Amino acid sequence: MNSNYKTLVQKSLDGQTFSRDEALSVLNLPEAEVPALIESVYPVRKKYKGNTVAIQILSNMRSGNCSQDCVYCAQAHDSKADIQKYRMLPLDKLLAEGKTAQAKHISRHCIGISGIRFSDDDISGIADYVRSLKKETGMEICCSIGFLSREQAKMLKEAGVNRINHNLNTSRRFYPSICSTHTYEERIANIKMLQEAGFEICCGGIIGLGETVEDNVDMLFDLRAIDPESVPINFLIPISGTGMQDADTSGLSPEYCLKVLCLARLLCPQKDIRATAGRELYLKGYEKEMLMIADSIFASGYLTADGQSIDKTIEMVRAAGFDYRIE
Numbered sequence: 001m002n003s004n005y006k007t008l009v010q011k012s013l014d015g016q017t018f019s020r021d022e023a024l025s026v027l028n029l030p031e032a033e034v035p036a037l038i039e040s041v042y043p044v045r046k047k048y049k050g051n052t053v054a055i056q057i058l059s060n061m062r063s064g065n066c067s068q069d070c071v072y073c074a075q076a077h078d079s080k081a082d083i084q085k086y087r088m089l090p091l092d093k094l095l096a097e098g099k100t101a102q103a104k105h106i107s108r109h110c111i112g113i114s115g116i117r118f119s120d121d122d123i124s125g126i127a128d129y130v131r132s133l134k135k136e137t138g139m140e141i142c143c144s145i146g147f148l149s150r151e152q153a154k155m156l157k158e159a160g161v162n163r164i165n166h167n168l169n170t171s172r173r174f175y176p177s178i179c180s181t182h183t184y185e186e187r188i189a190n191i192k193m194l195q196e197a198g199f200e201i202c203c204g205g206i207i208g209l210g211e212t213v214e215d216n217v218d219m220l221f222d223l224r225a226i227d228p229e230s231v232p233i234n235f236l237i238p239i240s241g242t243g244m245q246d247a248d249t250s251g252l253s254p255e256y257c258l259k260v261l262c263l264a265r266l267l268c269p270q271k272d273i274r275a276t277a278g279r280e281l282y283l284k285g286y287e288k289e290m291l292m293i294a295d296s297i298f299a300s301g302y303l304t305a306d307g308q309s310i311d312k313t314i315e316m317v318r319a320a321g322f323d324y325r326i327e
């Protein structure tokens with residue numbers, strides 16, 4: 001087994017892909033072999049990302065009242081989660097969050113916007129916010145947003161949005177189990193359109209929704225095919241009031257989470273592999289191991305779930321022996 005993943009590491013370093021069965025063997029490795037797996041995969045991370053970690057913050061520009069039924073999401077139309085709901089965060093609050101991040105040399109400001117489809121007026125308002133942020137902080141801006149028309153994509157591009165986050169979330173097979181109001185294919189088509197419009201893409205998924213190990217492999221292969229700049233891997237935080245509040249998260253052992261990050265790194269060696277929501281919950285005490293694979297993390301929370309503060313995140317990165325990078 002050991003030599004098997006060493007072969008995969010070499011293939012990854014040589015820019016070759018590998019089979020679904022080979023990928024599956026990584027996720028099926030016994031827990032006791034995970035430390036050796038991480039040691040083997042670390043040179044791939046080191047080759048492309050050195051020992052640096054990009055830190056981003058995530059602001060929720062529009063919260064709640066989404067028409068969609070994504071089962072894990074506190075902002076879904078059928079969610080009973082106790083969250084703040086608002087149409088637009090006041091601009092001064094968004095600017096304050098951006099300036100705080102800028103003062104601490106955080107590399108990127110990511111902005112979540114609940115909803116799946118938007119009017120041109122909505123997009124025009126978002127574009128105005130982005131222009132203000134660009135003027136005041138000059139930071140790289142990523143919008144996490146639903147389906148856009150080509151014209152709307154152009155409006156955001158012209159406003160200065162550098163990157164768009166649009167996740168696959170899970171495998172094509174499992175997608176209907178987590179959402180009935182839009183399809184996996186619509187997500188893929190939206191991402192392709194955004195790439196044609198010239199955006200960098202951030203595209204990842206959520207582990208722990210009740211999917212199989214095979215689903216995780218299939219999703220990671222689809223992510224590789226999309227060729228995004230950033231691959232965020234979330235680990236389910238079961239939020240009270242959502243359809244996943246009683247989810248069985250016993251499969252999210254630190255070892256399993258680390259194996260998923262390793263496979264993401266092997267399949268997408270040159271990309272930002274981002275350990276996102278749930279890292280604080282499932283990888284506490286394994287930060288060094290996490291950063292030996294992932295080179296990108298969020299600070300200060302995840303839209304509707306709390307996370308580690310910016311200062312604590314920087315402290316954690318340094319204590320693990322890594323530097324945080326400015327992009």
Ligand code: SF4
Nearest residue numbers: 066068070073076115
């Ligand atoms: S994940 Fe996005 S599209 Fe799905 S319910 Fe939440 S805000 Fe709406």
